Amino acid sequence: MDALIAQFTAVTGSSTKDARKYLTKYKRLDLAVDAFYNSPPTPAPQASTSKLNALFDKYKDADGEDITVDGTIKLCEDLGVDPEDVVLLAVAYELKSPSMGQWQRKGWVDGWKSADTIEAMRTTLQKLREQLATDTDYFRHVYNYTFEFSRPSGQRSLGLDMAQGFWALLIPHGLQGGALSHVASPSAPDEDGDAPMDGSTGPEEGWKEEYTQWWFEFLEQSGIKGVSKDVWQMFLEFVRTIDSKFEKYDVEAAWPSTIDDFVEYAKNRLAGNA
Incomplete structure (x- = not known):
């Protein structure tokens, strides 16, 4: 859906919200674009x-x-x-x-x-x-702005208590509404071109609500006092892309070391070692 929205907005110059509305209704990009031009959204009345x-x-x-x-x-x-x-x-x-x-x-x-x-x-x-709750791009804009407007003047990081407070508001809201719907990692087909025989029976699961509390507990145990902009922004992408067992995490990717350490912490908890 994100890729289709990007194409729709590039062609029509519309908002992400309108793009999502037309694509949800018409399913196909070409039909949605035709509908947009044939029945454009009614401009909202301007406030006084x-x-x-x-x-x-x-x-x-x-x-x-x-x-x-x-x-x-x-x-x-x-x-x-x-x-x-x-x-x-x-x-x-x-x-x-x-x-x-x-x-x-x-x-x-x-x-x-x-x-x-x-x-x-x-x-x-x-x-x-x-x-x-429902618009991934809009959620990302609000999420990133939250760090900027809540960060104390002159400081580069956000206090841990404050960061946790905002995460506790934002992450459940995005998970429940779909803005943080899981983006599954592509699995390579086997040599015959068939789906991998990994025992999976359905769509890949992603971040679970209890993992947010795990994240908080990990940060507190680590003695971290503040959350940097890099950690704040990358955590959002991490939540959207990590699988529920933390097995497909790429340690060679450019993740902050805090997230690297959390993955090990989470794997230990899943294994019953923490």
């Missing part, structure tokens, strides 16, 4: 800049230019969403939040796009939550 500015003024600090923690808490109350809800990471990406709990006027006005009332914003949150 004046209404968005008025809402921004409602929540921003009285003596400052931005919405900060107090305004964010009030906004969440009005939206009926928990401040620690995973969907707010998607909102942070859309509104280009410079740091946690902070929103700037330009990002606010540009980011809400078609939502200029609290009711419309609630609807947008539902759409973002679904997109974050």
Whole structure:
């Protein structure tokens, strides 16, 4: 699906979201492209800049230019969403939040796009939550942005507790919705060109939900204090591609050493040695 989406967007210039919608409905790339041009998606109505500015003024600090923690808490109350809800990471990406709990006027006005009332914003949150759960490319964008906007100013890494908190929100959401669907490693056919006789009876299994907790326990036991950008970004690819038994991990690939060590840790746990 990812390859088809890339081709669809290259041909049509559409968004990933629209590409996925047309391809899911029409199955074939040529049919989906024809349908896109014959029945293009209806543009969403543009939000009122004046209404968005008025809402921004409602929540921003009285003596400052931005919405900060107090305004964010009030906004969440009005939206009926928990401040620690995973969907707010998607909102942070859309509104280009410079740091946690902070929103700037330009990002606010540009980011809400078609939502200029609290009711419309609630609807947008539902759409973002679904997109974050199901759209692999969108998940990756939000995931990578999370590291950038949550990293303390002047520091190159993210504190372990904070990284674990975000992983605990993002990874289950992507696994359950399909954004982190397993990308199986290709198996070489045997000499007759048939599928390999490895005893497998179905699709290759990937990352399991309990492995996220294993990852946390491994990091804590390792005494790691912070998570680098490289580890953060590569961990996402690792989750999507590793098989459930960690047998197809390529130790010669350019994985961070932290992930190398985790694979050994996980194999030991599977073998009952940890």
